[in-house]
Amino acid sequence: MTSAKSLDSARLPIxxxxxxxxxxxxxxAIATPKLPKDRLASPFxxxxxxxxPALPDWQLIRTTPLKNLEPxxxxxxxxxxxxxxxxxxxxxxxxxxxxxxxxxxxxxRIASEVKENxxxxxxxxxxxxxxxxxLATDKRLYLTACINSRGESTLTSQQFQKNRYSQDLQPGRxxxxxxxxxxSFFDERCLxxxxxxxxxxxxxxxxxxxxxxxATLESAWVPLQQWWQAxxxxxx
Amino acid sequence: xxxxxxxxxPKFWLLGLIAAIAAIHLTLVDRIYxxxxxxxxxxxxxxxGTLLWEKRKDVEVESHLxxxxxxVILLSLVLLRSLTLxxxxxxxxxxxxxxxxxxxxxxxxxxxxxxxxxxxAIVAVLALYPLVERLxxxxxxxxxxxxxxxxxxxYTGTNSQRAGVFLTIPGGRTVEVYEACSGAQSILQMxxxxxxxxxxxxxxxxQRVITILVAIFLGFFTNAIRVCIMTxxxxxxxxxxxxxxxxxxxxxxISVALFGLFAWFAFLREPxxxxxxGDNQ
Numbered sequence: 001m002t003s004a005k006s007l008d009s010a011r012l013p014i015x016x017x018x019x020x021x022x023x024x025x026x027x028x029a030i031a032t033p034k035l036p037k038d039r040l041a042s043p044f045x046x047x048x049x050x051x052x053p054a055l056p057d058w059q060l061i062r063t064t065p066l067k068n069l070e071p072x073x074x075x076x077x078x079x080x081x082x083x084x085x086x087x088x089x090x091x092x093x094x095x096x097x098x099x100x101x102x103x104x105x106x107x108x109r110i111a112s113e114v115k116e117n118x119x120x121x122x123x124x125x126x127x128x129x130x131x132x133x134x135l136a137t138d139k140r141l142y143l144t145a146c147i148n149s150r151g152e153s154t155l156t157s158q159q160f161q162k163n164r165y166s167q168d169l170q171p172g173r174x175x176x177x178x179x180x181x182x183x184s185f186f187d188e189r190c191l192x193x194x195x196x197x198x199x200x201x202x203x204x205x206x207x208x209x210x211x212x213x214x215a216t217l218e219s220a221w222v223p224l225q226q227w228w229q230a231x232x233x234x235x236x
Numbered sequence: 237x238x239x240x241x242x243x244x245x246p247k248f249w250l251l252g253l254i255a256a257i258a259a260i261h262l263t264l265v266d267r268i269y270x271x272x273x274x275x276x277x278x279x280x281x282x283x284x285g286t287l288l289w290e291k292r293k294d295v296e297v298e299s300h301l302x303x304x305x306x307x308v309i310l311l312s313l314v315l316l317r318s319l320t321l322x323x324x325x326x327x328x329x330x331x332x333x334x335x336x337x338x339x340x341x342x343x344x345x346x347x348x349x350x351x352x353x354x355x356x357a358i359v360a361v362l363a364l365y366p367l368v369e370r371l372x373x374x375x376x377x378x379x380x381x382x383x384x385x386x387x388x389x390x391y392t393g394t395n396s397q398r399a400g401v402f403l404t405i406p407g408g409r410t411v412e413v414y415e416a417c418s419g420a421q422s423i424l425q426m427x428x429x430x431x432x433x434x435x436x437x438x439x440x441x442x443q444r445v446i447t448i449l450v451a452i453f454l455g456f457f458t459n460a461i462r463v464c465i466m467t468x469x470x471x472x473x474x475x476x477x478x479x480x481x482x483x484x485x486x487x488x489x490i491s492v493a494l495f496g497l498f499a500w501f502a503f504l505r506e507p508x509x510x511x512x513x514g515d516n517q
Contacts, residue, residue: 011297011304014342015249018311022256025318029263032321037269106414119402157415161374177324178317184324 044189047097047233049080055223058084058091066094069111078111079192084220091220094194095228102146102160102190104133112194114142123155129222131155134214141199141210143217146190147225149232160190182235189235191228195221246297250343254288257335260318261328268323271485272421276428277362280332283432284358291352297343307342310334326366332359354435361431369424377418384460385413385467396467403467411467419459426455426491433499443503450498458491 052060061083068076079096098107108118114137121133121144130152132145145153146160150167154160164186176182197213200206242248258281265274314334317327336359340348349356378401385403389396396405404410430451434444462484469475477483 008297011342012244012246012249014304014308015246015253018308018315019249019253019256021315022253022260025315026256026260026263028319029260029267029321034267034269101415103415106412109412119399158374158376161370164370177327178313185326 044097044099044233049095051231053227055084055220058086058220061085066096089216092196093224096192098190098192100188101157102154103157104144104146104155104192107192108144131159132221136199139199140196141213141217142194142196143221144194146192147228149187149189153225187235247295254339261331264321265328272425276425279432280358280362283436284355287355300345303341303345307338310338314338329365330363333363358435368427372420372424377420378413378415381419381460381463382413385463388460388464405467409467409470411470413463417463419456422459422488422491423452423455425488426451426495429492429495439503451495454491454494458487462487
């Protein structure tokens, strides 16, 4: 029984070392200042989208940072706007990183110029591309969706969550998460895209031009999503 | 000296280690500003601690090499991961389970798994928190809450209108029941309060199902009433206080208190002594 004896004598130092280590971690956890609440969600929210995404047949004219629409946070950069041209057509793509939620209708209402018109959002699903929404205001026609880092695009929170199960529950993601290389197991980053083209002043009399605007948006959406999925900001 | 000899007893180091792990856990949860998870975690630690306290007399330190190795590996993983002050909710919910499991293996080996199964069950249930939260979030709870709030308005004679998740009452006041107000959080909290109740008191299977259902119902309806009050208060100064401020916490107090009343009257109350027959003999 010497091994049991030596185990007994080893247990006390083990417990003592573990206790001292945990006490040190506790001190660190208490002493380290908390992150402010709105910065905590994810560093992804402050991702700087510096790249110049190429869209086939479109020429990138300029990019401008997007500011927070809330008056008291007006100097906060919340994304980037890209302007493309093809002949006389212009296409605007606003990208705003979101985290933890994929409810595009709410983003439209609180964080874009669409506001109350978001109630007219019409959902569309295309296999292989994903869910997206289309809506028209007096001046512009919009196409919008969440670009997920993996999987098809999504429009609602439910679709976004479903993607997390089907895309993120993979054995290969467990080890990096255990080791702390990834801060969260599910990749809840949504790159919210809002594309728009101007509409003619009398849409009901120019239905063919509205149709053409819609076709333009849809044809640009597929390569846009592909490009951003391939160049998604790296996960932290 | 007495305290010197106490330092040689593994029991006291063990107690310190449990307290330190619980404190690390609650501190880390506090750092992510998740009041619901903090309240639930504190309650679960309190329950596990109470059960452990009742066993304090017969804590025996007896384990074999595999148990010691397993326990040290688990505890080292937990502590190393905690050192980076993680904000992952999934990790924070698994921490108590891995921590306690490591401690049990280290001090009592595989025998301990049986001896401390109630304590382990409590932290294992807490580990399900993110899973249940995800399940609730994948339900169209926003629409259901909007429907229930609309019905409640109808009962009070208010002419309200609902379109999807939008509620409008006379006076042009409109609210959108978005995910955070959908009742998922209050239902989640009630499910865990009731699960803890079921772990602490033994009930018949039918009673267990009823308890969980009552808890879900209470969580859902307190939130629907909250949405109604929010709709009335929208565009007023007090909206923020009741919506995201401290006023919003009163609703979880109300639902937990109602559940406590239910549990008391349905199961815990001692039945009255039947009147003694033949007292006058």
